[in-house]
Amino acid sequence: MLSVEIKKALETLTLDVKFEVNAGTVTALFGKSGAGKTTTVHSIAGLIKPDDGEITLNNKVLFNHNLRTNLPVYRRKIGFVFQGARLFPHMTVNKNLLFGLPRPNKIHKKITLDMVTKLLDLSSLLDRRPQTLSGGERQRVSIGRALLSQPELLLMDEPLSSIDLHLRAEILPFIQKIVAEVQIPVIYVTHSIEEAIYLADNMVLISEGQILQEGSVEAVMNRLDLYPVTGRYDSGTVISAQFLNYDKDFDIGELKFPGGLLKVPGLNGKIGDNFRAHVKARDVSVSLKKPKDVSILNLFNGKIIDIRIDNSPQVDILIDIGIPLIARITRKSLSELQLTKGTKLFTMVKAVAIDKKSIGHIQNSVT
Amino acid sequence: MEFFSPVEYEILLLSLRVAFWGVICSLPFAILVALLLARCSFPGKFILNTIVHLPLVVPPVVIGYLLLLVFGNNGVLGPWLFEVFQISIAFTWKGAALAASVMAFPLMVRAIRLSLDLLDVELEEAAATLGAGPFKKFISVTLPLILPGIIVGTLLGFARSLGEFGATITFVSNIPGETQTLPLAMFKYIQTPGGDFQALRLMTLSVILAVGALIISELVERKLKARNL
Structure with missing residues (x-):
């Protein structure tokens, strides 16, 4: 040590x-x-x-x-x-x-x-x-x-x-x-x-x-207040998840995490393998109603727990979907949707935004 | 017919011997002083630097006279050296070698120091993180990487030693077969009426030796650079 x-x-x-x-x-x-x-x-x-x-x-x-x-x-x-x-x-x-x-x-x-x-x-x-x-x-x-x-x-x-x-x-x-x-x-x-x-x-x-x-x-x-250090463009949520299933027909891997299932294209592994996925805040969008007929594969129920507003046209909101997930939307959307702390909403993560580069395969079991 | 007359042969051999020993004996000190000047900071560094460079700037006759004062038979260290080691330096070829090495010293230090300054200290750091202590670090990283500088310095010093005149003639005089190196012999022939042809022959020999040393130095440097780059 x-x-x-x-x-x-x-x-x-x-x-x-x-x-x-x-x-x-x-x-x-x-x-x-x-x-x-x-x-x-x-x-x-x-x-x-x-x-x-x-x-x-x-x-x-x-x-x-x-x-x-x-x-x-x-x-x-x-x-x-x-x-x-x-x-x-x-x-x-x-x-x-x-x-x-x-x-x-x-x-x-x-x-x-x-x-x-x-x-x-x-x-x-x-x-x-x-x-x-x-x-x-x-x-x-x-x-x-x-x-x-x-x-x-x-x-x-x-x-x-x-x-x-x-x-x-x-x-x-x-x-x-x-x-x-x-x-x-x-x-x-x-x-x-x-x-x-x-x-x-x-x-x-x-x-x-x-x-x-x-x-x-x-x-x-996953700390909103650390953005100035971690860099805004790259910031987002890191999700720890276990490999659950591989869909051979569409080449999509399914990871289980406390918020549900995260679908990642091109990912294959053994069932139970530990993965870490980086979901960038700018790849997360929100909707008040359950979206229908959309291409988004990853859809989670959530509730806003924190909002961070600064001088930029963008705001970061922290949503509890079983784990805290960060979403970046415009200040305009925030105002039009009248989002506040406690608002219940649907959170969407574009599956193609999670590529191999943002997935880490954890080899040694971390306790 | 032989190319050299026996006298010329003797002069040539003596010159080479004087230059060789002069350079070989001062090389370790030149490396040490170059390391001190390039890597260490200590009180008196400026003074050391000045002393090392003195032979470059003062008239050689001054250096020769200083050597005489110190190592001469009636000098500061001369009698002591003779008593303890049975060594007499003044008016022998050893004295000529000493004079040559003192005069060549600053050139060698400068060449080695230059390559030390150019050496990437980061490589020595890397060696240390790999467990290399000061000795291993120096032998296996520093020394091989400054080798071009050492060789260039040595050859420069060698060429300088072959040409040494003022300090030599002051310190050890001009004794045929003992201290009469090429330049000294040339001087004698020029002074002698009718010695022009001999002087000319010796001059040609000098030039060939000096140019040879420079060419070898250049070739070695190129080869080492190609290997290390």
Whole structure:
């Protein structure tokens, strides 16, 4: 288990964070750029010295200001996947991978070269030089290299940000496999909601050096008041659901959640599998009467529990459909439909709006 | 007919020996000083930097005279060195090598420091997160990546050493077979009536050696760049 409580004065802000990460879980460190995410993980790795506080990993003190403890980077046993892959240009992929591998008789190896090669699909790259790899390949090697150093904690600092958008979807499953395979705590720094939902169990929301909210991904994402941080365009509800049924004729998967059934096109899985779906607020619409003859597959009864109005022409309303669901409508609609707290209505979610990118398959059971 | 006369051969060998040892002995110190200047901040850094660059800016004869004051037979360290190690530096080829290495030192430091400045510190950080302590980090990441700078610095220093004149003649004089390197021999022939042809021959040899060193340095640099980029 990792426990972090640090303070650090930076040029533009003061970082002051406190959180914990458990073994076998992925915690997304989420926030806008410049919020202090990178400083936080660099402090944990020992690349930056905080001004005050304490960092412990599995009951070992890595840093303690009062005790003047500051373990050097190379003794911390923390794997770090950097934004740029930072592969050694004078070594082949194979040598890069083996760089951090402890000497054979020194430590019992949990993670082997074979395992990493297979997991990250690296066998065809082993003899190549980093310069000849694509961005995605480089990052896969970099992840493998970090894992082979037998870390007790894995830090990933926006590992996909330097990779083309369409390649990111290729790498995410690799990362997910690793997390399931290697039971160590993982901190994943990102400003992409999709990546956080796809990978993370817990979320620490950072803004201007402070933690605004922490908790399960669902709990953090579903807060209306956190929009300024999570970003308005992407905001929405995260629904945890179980796979129930697959409609072969129309290629549609049905997920069961407390509000009913969520139909997702192109989704297949095993019955009982846990999924996390991100329903963007702008893909949710409402109606006072039960709509007839509409193409919408996902229709839920609900009641308004909160309305958030600001200066924009849009408003966000929080609707209880068994779980809280966020819908974004225009202020004009709000006024015309005379919606207030307590209004009962029908909520519609366009099924095609939930694509593969906004669905996360939870591999390790989260309790 | 042989290409070189025995005397010329001797001059050439002596010059190469002086330059070789001069550069080899100062290389570790040059790397160390370059690391200190590029990576560390400490009181007196400015003074160290100035001292290192002194041979570049003061007249070589000043350096030669300083060496004489320190290592000469009546100098500060000279008698002590002789007593303890039975080493006499002044007026021997070792002294010529010392003079050459002092004069070449700033060139080597500058070349190595430049490549250290260009080296991505992030790669060293990555090495540290992979469990590499300072020694492993230096041997397996820093050193291979600044190798082009080290080689270029070494060859520059070598070429500079071959051409060393002022400090050498002041410190160890111009003794045939002991301290008479190429430039010193040329100087002697130019001073001697009728020695023009000999001087010309030695000049050609000097130019060939210097150009050779530069070409090798260029080739090595290119090859290493192609490998690392």
